[in-house]
Amino acid sequence: MTENLGFMQGRLVNMIKKRIQAFPILEWEKEFQIAKQYNFTKMEWTIDDDGFYGNPIINSSGKNKVKKLKNKFGLNIPSITCDCIMQNPFWKSKSEENYEELLSKFKKIISSSREIGIDLIVVPLVDNGNIENVSQEKKFENGLKTLLPIIKSTRIMVAFETDLNPQENLIFIKEFDRKYFGINYDMGNSACEGYDPTEEIESYGSRIVNVHVKDRPLGGSTVPLSEGSLQLKKVLSELKKSKYSGNYILQTARAKNNDHVVELIKNRKFFLECYNEL
Numbered sequence: 001m002t003e004n005l006g007f008m009q010g011r012l013v014n015m016i017k018k019r020i021q022a023f024p025i026l027e028w029e030k031e032f033q034i035a036k037q038y039n040f041t042k043m044e045w046t047i048d049d050d051g052f053y054g055n056p057i058i059n060s061s062g063k064n065k066v067k068k069l070k071n072k073f074g075l076n077i078p079s080i081t082c083d084c085i086m087q088n089p090f091w092k093s094k095s096e097e098n099y100e101e102l103l104s105k106f107k108k109i110i111s112s113s114r115e116i117g118i119d120l121i122v123v124p125l126v127d128n129g130n131i132e133n134v135s136q137e138k139k140f141e142n143g144l145k146t147l148l149p150i151i152k153s154t155r156i157m158v159a160f161e162t163d164l165n166p167q168e169n170l171i172f173i174k175e176f177d178r179k180y181f182g183i184n185y186d187m188g189n190s191a192c193e194g195y196d197p198t199e200e201i202e203s204y205g206s207r208i209v210n211v212h213v214k215d216r217p218l219g220g221s222t223v224p225l226s227e228g229s230l231q232l233k234k235v236l237s238e239l240k241k242s243k244y245s246g247n248y249i250l251q252t253a254r255a256k257n258n259d260h261v262v263e264l265i266k267n268r269k270f271f272l273e274c275y276n277e278l
Contacts, residue, residue: 002272003041005271005272006041006043006249008043009023009024010022011252022046028056032073035073036075038261042075042078042249043075044122045077045080048084049083050087052084057116058109063116066116070117078117078119078247080118082106082122082124085123085129086125086129089140090139091139092136093139103143103146103147111154113154120156120159121157124184125162126161126162130163155180156180157182158182159181159209169183178207182208182209183204183208184211185200185201186251187214187235188251192219198238201242208242208246210247210249213225213252214252216228223253226270248271250264250268250271253267
């Protein structure tokens with residue numbers, strides 16, 4: 001299944017300001033070469049609100065460079081995690097002008113993603129991206145209606161990542177057309193919330209279109225695989241039963257000693273051992 005296994009951009013290079021995840025502005029090109037060296041063939045792109053317009057996928061010269069690096073090093077980029085939307089959600093905009101600006105950024109991500117071959121956009125509705133009240137819910141729904149024409153024309157899949165329980169998540173995703181909208185299942189977030197993977201995947205497994213692989217203890221932050229509350233074999237077994245055939249993206253813990261390549265390879269090895277034992 002290695003052809004379906006990828007990693008989150010930045011995991012093979014140095015952390016930015018001690019953040020577990022951020023676009024690696026100084027080393028993003030270098031990461032392609034490291035990925036090739038260690039036999040990674042898929043990477044999920046990231047984009048932050050800070051430095052948004054400096055992200056290579058947003059400008060023409062950057063996009064051309066990304067395409068060349070993809071071809072040179074054989075690294076596919078099937079998806080992008082939009083941390084920028086979680087950091088500055090359009091449904092929490094302070095003014096109409098700000099709302100339009102944030103929707104414009106989202107449109108830019110969609111069109112730019114399609115140009116470099118990205119098929120799936122992950123929208124995190126967690127942490128600062130949580131929808132907290134009816135007013136925000138209406139803004140969220142109206143924004144998606146505005147974006148729907150470009151989503152349809154580009155045939156981009158939007159995958160929502162939530163921290164809702166299985167019943168709530170099913171109710172939530174049922175409101176959206178499965179041709180264009182699905183669920184990004186985050187193993188670590190579910191483990192952190194104490195959700196039962198069997199109940200989750202039996203409930204909305206048919207809508208899962210992307211999977212983030214990480215481990216967290218109950219109520220805690222990311223730790224290496226096997227050190228938290230994640231029942232990895234159980235989750236993989238349930239996903240297999242649901243006939244999930246999409247990608248698994250390693251969004252695992254960073255190394256305490258800054259040897260991030262070794263840490264990612266260790267987590268990849270553990271993941272594959274569990275997968276191959278099914």
